[in-house]
Amino acid sequence: xxxxxxAPPHPDEIGGPAQPLLGVRGLVKHxxxxxxxxxxxxxxxxxxxxxxxxxxxxETLGLVGESGxxxxxxxxxxxxxxxxxxxxxxxxxxxxxxxGLGRRDYCRQxxxxxxxxxxxxxxxxxxxxSIAFAPRVHGTPAREALAKARELxxxxxxxPAQFGWxxxxxxxxxxxxxxxxxxxxxxxxxxxxxxxxxxxLDKSVEAQVLNLLCDLKDRFGLTYLFISHxxxxxxxxxxxxxxxxxxxxxxxxxxEAIFGRPAHPYTAALLASRPTMDPDxxxxxxxxxxxxxxxxxxxxxxxxxxxxxxxxxVCAVTEPPLAPLGDGHAAACLMALxxxxxxxxxxxxxxxxxx
Amino acid sequence: MPxxxxxPPGAAPPLVHARDxxxxxxxRDATVHAVNGxxxxxxxxxxxxxxxxxxxxxxVTLRALMRLNPPGVTRVSGTLRVGGHDMVAASARAVAxxxxxxxxxxxxxxxxxxxxxFTIGRQIRETILRHEKVSGAEADRRALELLExxxxxxxxxxxxxxxxxxxxxxxxxxxxxxxxxxxxKLLLADEPTTALDATVQIQILLLLRxxxxxxxxxxxxxxxxxxxxxxxxxxxxxxxAGRFIEEGPTGALMRAPLHPYAQGLLGATVxxxxxxxxxxxxxxxxxxxxxxxxxxxxxxxxxYTEPACLAAVPAPRRPVPDRAARCIRVPDTxxxxxxxxx
Numbered sequence: 001x002x003x004x005x006x007a008p009p010h011p012d013e014i015g016g017p018a019q020p021l022l023g024v025r026g027l028v029k030h031x032x033x034x035x036x037x038x039x040x041x042x043x044x045x046x047x048x049x050x051x052x053x054x055x056x057x058x059e060t061l062g063l064v065g066e067s068g069x070x071x072x073x074x075x076x077x078x079x080x081x082x083x084x085x086x087x088x089x090x091x092x093x094x095x096x097x098x099x100g101l102g103r104r105d106y107c108r109q110x111x112x113x114x115x116x117x118x119x120x121x122x123x124x125x126x127x128x129x130s131i132a133f134a135p136r137v138h139g140t141p142a143r144e145a146l147a148k149a150r151e152l153x154x155x156x157x158x159x160p161a162q163f164g165w166x167x168x169x170x171x172x173x174x175x176x177x178x179x180x181x182x183x184x185x186x187x188x189x190x191x192x193x194x195x196x197x198x199x200x201l202d203k204s205v206e207a208q209v210l211n212l213l214c215d216l217k218d219r220f221g222l223t224y225l226f227i228s229h230x231x232x233x234x235x236x237x238x239x240x241x242x243x244x245x246x247x248x249x250x251x252x253x254x255x256e257a258i259f260g261r262p263a264h265p266y267t268a269a270l271l272a273s274r275p276t277m278d279p280d281x282x283x284x285x286x287x288x289x290x291x292x293x294x295x296x297x298x299x300x301x302x303x304x305x306x307x308x309x310x311x312x313x314v315c316a317v318t319e320p321p322l323a324p325l326g327d328g329h330a331a332a333c334l335m336a337l338x339x340x341x342x343x344x345x346x347x348x349x350x351x352x353x354x355x
Numbered sequence: 356m357p358x359x360x361x362x363p364p365g366a367a368p369p370l371v372h373a374r375d376x377x378x379x380x381x382x383r384d385a386t387v388h389a390v391n392g393x394x395x396x397x398x399x400x401x402x403x404x405x406x407x408x409x410x411x412x413x414x415v416t417l418r419a420l421m422r423l424n425p426p427g428v429t430r431v432s433g434t435l436r437v438g439g440h441d442m443v444a445a446s447a448r449a450v451a452x453x454x455x456x457x458x459x460x461x462x463x464x465x466x467x468x469x470x471x472x473f474t475i476g477r478q479i480r481e482t483i484l485r486h487e488k489v490s491g492a493e494a495d496r497r498a499l500e501l502l503e504x505x506x507x508x509x510x511x512x513x514x515x516x517x518x519x520x521x522x523x524x525x526x527x528x529x530x531x532x533x534x535x536x537x538x539x540k541l542l543l544a545d546e547p548t549t550a551l552d553a554t555v556q557i558q559i560l561l562l563l564r565x566x567x568x569x570x571x572x573x574x575x576x577x578x579x580x581x582x583x584x585x586x587x588x589x590x591x592x593x594x595x596a597g598r599f600i601e602e603g604p605t606g607a608l609m610r611a612p613l614h615p616y617a618q619g620l621l622g623a624t625v626x627x628x629x630x631x632x633x634x635x636x637x638x639x640x641x642x643x644x645x646x647x648x649x650x651x652x653x654x655x656x657x658x659y660t661e662p663a664c665l666a667a668v669p670a671p672r673r674p675v676p677d678r679a680a681r682c683i684r685v686p687d688t689x690x691x692x693x694x695x696x697x
Contacts, residue, residue: 066554
């Protein structure tokens with residue numbers, strides 16, 4: 001599943017396969033907390049607090065983290081369901097927003113599938129109408145849009161004659177999620193944001209939907225941002241993985257590097273928190289204690305230091321930048337940054353890459 | 356799925372003894388056959404995980420153990436004894452008295468299971484005073500002890516906290532404290548870690564395992580997550596369409612499941628499969644519990660179905676002494692345990 005899929009190039013293709021499909025620079029979203037004196041703000045929730053990453057053409061970027069880490073806010077910012085406080089989003093070389101790509105053109109190319117398959121469908125529309133809705137808004141004649149909707153239903157494994165006229169309540173969770181996927185594909189997008197698409201499904205159905213997502217990716221030449229709290233699923237689906245903690249990127253890199261040699265202690269703890277399938281090798285100690293802190297008032301310096309076993313005084317004063325470790329692997333930890341002042345930091349950049 | 360017989364003389368009676376347990380929900384429009392003949396014994400201090408997908412009857416089975424299914428529409432039949440008490444025939448009042456001291460439950464969503472308008476301390480105190488004859492001061496002292504037992508930091512201050520002031524992990528610990536407040540012999544847990552973050556889930560699982568060992572409780576733990584079952588269970592029962600279709604020790608069952616449904620479930624669970632190779636799936640969907648198929652309920656989805664599968668519900672078959680599966684393809688070679696008439 002390299003950057004060039006089997007599908008022909010997308011009509012919106014501009015920059016060639018080497019140019020990232022999506023670039024995000026300095027993305028920030030602060031939510032004001034109301035209820036202060038005279039109704040003023042009494043602080044801000046730093047949901048996303050300075051995030052940079054790119055998504056390459058044809059890849060699946062996995063996004064993992066715990067509640068409050070900003071993964072859902074990030075997805076909603078990318079979908080433009082929220083206006084960012086600061087930062088920019090670049091789609092295939094074109095800026096998005098004022099002076100750049102308009103909302104209509106952007107949303108045609110970026111679509112989303114949500115976790116709650118029922119809440120994200122209009123309960124008063126037959127599902128084929130739901131799928132045809134966006135193309136009609138974008139100017140496709142109604143009859144054509146409906147014909148296309150039925151084709152998409154077939155593509156996601158639902159017999160159009162049997163399921164097309166049904167309302168969402170008459171479908172099972174797995175079937176509804178297939179409809180949501182079909183709807184996301186109706187505008188022929190390039191990037192599909194999958195926000196916990198299988199978390200609400202039973203295991204046997206989850207596997208069906210994951211297989212479907214892999215098939216569709218090849219067939220339509222898609223790029224995925226796959227958000228999940230289930231590390232096993234991310235390991236199976238993703239080419240690269242981004243780990244977020246309290247609104248910042250903790251670590252990003254190829255899936256083999258993240259799962260094989262995690263450089264950030266938070267990534268290591270997340271991996272070690274996975275329940276084993278083998279009762280003879282049960283965990284005896286929890287890798288982390290406590291819950292993730294509140295993003296209203298994140299710790300100074302490194303945000304993970306309050307739960308980190310290797311925290312030193314320097315971690316409280318220096319906010320770690322993403323330190324490159326080679327092969328696109330980078331971690332925001334002073335232990336990975338040469339000369340950071342942390343006792344476990346490598347002496348030189350070469351030493352860091354060798355680690 | 357032990358043989359249908361009384362206990363051998365001399366052995367300690369099991370904490371839970373269920374035979375042909377059946378739960379139906381009867382309304383004017385429909386009858387839902389949620390649990391269709393479940394047999395199991397749980398020994399004191401044993402942890403049984405009931406593993407199943409939504410609609411398999413796992414939560415209904417659990418709720419039957421302390422009669423929490425909605426009165427009026429629920430019809431229970433068969434034998435169900437918890438700590439020697441008949442949970443099918445006992446009066447509502449008698450069952451209410453058994454809750455807390457004999458059997459108690461922790462739920463999936465602590466925010467909805469805890470009362471939002473009372474402090475954590477008050478909710479523990481209330482539970483203790485309802486079930487035991489102790490003074491208010493003694494109940495308060497026990498409440499503090501319990502919060503320390505479930506490892507809530509600054510326990511004294513947290514007694515005065517309302518549920519919304521706690522994080523998800525602390526809330527779940529507070530609910531465990533309430534469930535343990537009258538020292539139950541049997542703890543029921545309905546997906547207690549499903550709503551928690553990964554790093555918190557493992558903490559709660561370890562806490563439950565430690566408390567179970569220290570207090571010697573029997574635990575029935577319901578989950579859809581194989582990994583969670585692997586961390587906590589001594590034995591696993593896989594449920595499908597209201598029946599235990601397979602039961603056995605955790606390690607053996609997870610390494611080599613016998614029943615085609617259990618095999619499919621294990622294959623469909625993502626755990627280290629190679630990327631690029633499609634996952635195993637189980638075709639179709641679970642049966643409608645209003646109209647169960649004749650014979651094996653899994654037959655319509657099973658790759659090995661033959662006419663005999665449709666004739667009658669397969670009886671449990673035992674290839675080795677402590678494992679059983681309701682599938683006609685499983686060899687029935689093991690003798691029933693000594694001392695038990697078949």
